[in-house]
Amino acid sequence: MNCREFEEIADSYLSGELLVETNHELLRHLEACADCRTDLAERRELRSRLQTAVKQSAVIDPAFAARLRSEIREQAGSSVRWSFVPALGFAGVVIAALIGSAVYFQSGIFGPTQPARAGLEEILRQNGLMAALHDALGNHKYCGVKFGKDPAVQVVNDNEYAALKENFSGNLEFVEKHNCLFNGKKYSHTILRDGDKLISILKTDSALPDDPNKIVSLPVEQLQIAEFESDKRSVFVISDLSETENLQIARVISKNRSV
Amino acid sequence: MFGFFRPKQDNFDDFEQEALPLMKDVYRVALWLTRNVGDAEDLTQETFVQAYKSFHRYEKGTNCRAWLMKIMYHTNGKRLRKLSRLKILEDPEEQIAATIPFEPPIPQELTDEDVLEALTRIPEQFRTVMLMTDVEEFSYKEVSQVLGIPMGTVMSRLHRGRKLLKGELAAYASDYGIKSRKLAAKN
Numbered sequence: 001m002n003c004r005e006f007e008e009i010a011d012s013y014l015s016g017e018l019l020v021e022t023n024h025e026l027l028r029h030l031e032a033c034a035d036c037r038t039d040l041a042e043r044r045e046l047r048s049r050l051q052t053a054v055k056q057s058a059v060i061d062p063a064f065a066a067r068l069r070s071e072i073r074e075q076a077g078s079s080v081r082w083s084f085v086p087a088l089g090f091a092g093v094v095i096a097a098l099i100g101s102a103v104y105f106q107s108g109i110f111g112p113t114q115p116a117r118a119g120l121e122e123i124l125r126q127n128g129l130m131a132a133l134h135d136a137l138g139n140h141k142y143c144g145v146k147f148g149k150d151p152a153v154q155v156v157n158d159n160e161y162a163a164l165k166e167n168f169s170g171n172l173e174f175v176e177k178h179n180c181l182f183n184g185k186k187y188s189h190t191i192l193r194d195g196d197k198l199i200s201i202l203k204t205d206s207a208l209p210d211d212p213n214k215i216v217s218l219p220v221e222q223l224q225i226a227e228f229e230s231d232k233r234s235v236f237v238i239s240d241l242s243e244t245e246n247l248q249i250a251r252v253i254s255k256n257r258s259v
Numbered sequence: 260m261f262g263f264f265r266p267k268q269d270n271f272d273d274f275e276q277e278a279l280p281l282m283k284d285v286y287r288v289a290l291w292l293t294r295n296v297g298d299a300e301d302l303t304q305e306t307f308v309q310a311y312k313s314f315h316r317y318e319k320g321t322n323c324r325a326w327l328m329k330i331m332y333h334t335n336g337k338r339l340r341k342l343s344r345l346k347i348l349e350d351p352e353e354q355i356a357a358t359i360p361f362e363p364p365i366p367q368e369l370t371d372e373d374v375l376e377a378l379t380r381i382p383e384q385f386r387t388v389m390l391m392t393d394v395e396e397f398s399y400k401e402v403s404q405v406l407g408i409p410m411g412t413v414m415s416r417l418h419r420g421r422k423l424l425k426g427e428l429a430a431y432a433s434d435y436g437i438k439s440r441k442l443a444a445k446n
Contacts, residue, residue: 011418015392017399046425047393050378053371054394058287064300065282071304072279072311076271 001029006036014043163256168249170194170241199239199249206234212254219243226250274314277323282307284395285327291390292335294379302338306331325401328391332405369428377427385420392417 006029012018013026030037164172175191175198192199212230219225224246226237237250285306290299310317310330317326378386391402392413403410 011421012399012414015399015417042425043421046421046428049369049371049374050389050424051394053374054287054291054378054390056371057375058283058290060283060286060303061296061300064303068282068304068307069275069279072274072307073271075308075311076274 001025003029003033003036006030006033007039010036010040010043013040014047160253160256164192164249164252167252168194168245170197170245172199194241194245197239197241199237199241199246201249201253202236202238203233206232208234215247215250215254217243217247217250228254230254270314271311273319274311277317277319278307278310278314278327281324281327284324285331288328288390288395289331289335291378291386292331302331302335305334305338309334322397322401324395325397325405328395328397328405332407369431373431374428377424377431380427381420381423385416385423388413388416389420389424393421 006026009018009022009026013023018026030040161174171194173193175193177188177190186204188203190201192201206229208229210229210231212228215226215228217224217226224237224239224241224243226246226249228235228250235250235253237246237253239246239249241249282303286299286303289302289306290296293299293302306327310327313330317323378389381389387406388402391397391405392399397405399410399413402408402413406413408416
């Protein structure tokens with residue numbers, strides 16, 4: 001290595017970016033060249049002076065640091081962040097039906113379960129639910145974006161919640177409720193938790209005839225979906241509970257719908 | 260796509276352990292980017308709030324400081340665009356490179372304030388790379404990723420930045436009649 005080659009790689013040497021072999025070559029050159037030793041010493045000194053000066057000059061205000069820390073802590077405590085859990089595409093729902101997913105019609109709120117197996121697509125069409133279900137289960141892109149309190153959209157009310165707490169076998173906890181918008185349609189969205197399982201209850205205006213006793217249940221991969229029509233609203237219960245538990249929640253809400 | 264949103268597990272403890280202790284480092288660079296305490300605090304705050312929101316994307320075990328710096332540079336870019344303070348220079352690196360004088364030695368008697376003052380006179384693109392490599396000790400690769408520039412550009416900016424700083428310090432010393440070690444030795 002000569003002085004010119006040293007000059008070319010001196011910066012990288014200082015930054016610790018050279019390969020070991022090149023380092024050795026450079027060191028060998030330094031042993032023989034006093035000028036380059038001086039040059040390197042000056043570069044090192046400049047770097048060191050710069051580092052010290054900058055680090056000593058910028059001292060963060062402890063009050064600001066404390067404020068920022070507590071702001072983030074508050075943010076952590078008060079808000080629930082959302083992550084999208086993909087389930088199936090709509091075509092996937094149909095395929096799932098074709099390969100044997102079941103649709104159950106429940107007659108009577110607490111009556112015995114009488115499953116009536118049929119093609120999912122056909123039943124959805126018969127009940128005019130396809131579009132509504134598509135919307136309700138849609139990717140909820142804006143879910144969690146609150147657009148203000150809208151008294152016209154009911155969330156799960158106290159009566160329903162109290163009934164759920166009393167009648168549901170699990171240990172339900174309230175997580176979050178909000179209004180959200182999907183495909184131009186408003187939903188009231190209530191999230192409950194049973195241990196590590198989450199339950200979403202979605203309500204949206206519907207033109208379908210009321211029939212709170214008829215609960216449609218769709219098992220879709222890990223999700224259980226139950227739906228019924230009541231008070232000119234479609235009510236969906238979507239969870240990762242078992243089908244029985246998910247249905248139980250739908251039944252309690254159906255029974256305790258406030259008029 | 261069907262799906263539903265579910266609340267994410269709170270990760271404040273991890274964030275507190277990994278990211279918050281780096282606040283002073285982020286602030287230090289923010290101060291050089293903004294040249295103003297108030298703006299530096301705002302930028303630091305925006306950076307950490309954004310970092311916390313995105314913390315689920317941070318890969319544990321990678322360089323958290325580099326990750327935070329990247330967020331800060333992105334945030335600062337947005338801030339600058341908002342303030343319409345971005346000025347497009349015509350190939351400033353070449354212009355400056357052409358005017359780099361000889362390399363005088365560094366005078367010993369200069370204070371930290373002199374060094375900082377000289378640093379303010381270095382064009383931002385060179386100063387930033389020097390701060391990232393010489394002060395914050397990021398690798399070329401990390402600087403390249405944080406700033407979104409090729410590694411070759413990192414190296415050339417660092418080289419030119421160091422030369423410029425050395426020149427500034429020599430000129431500064433000369434103005435105040437401070438003699439460098441070499442000059443002093445000759446006398």
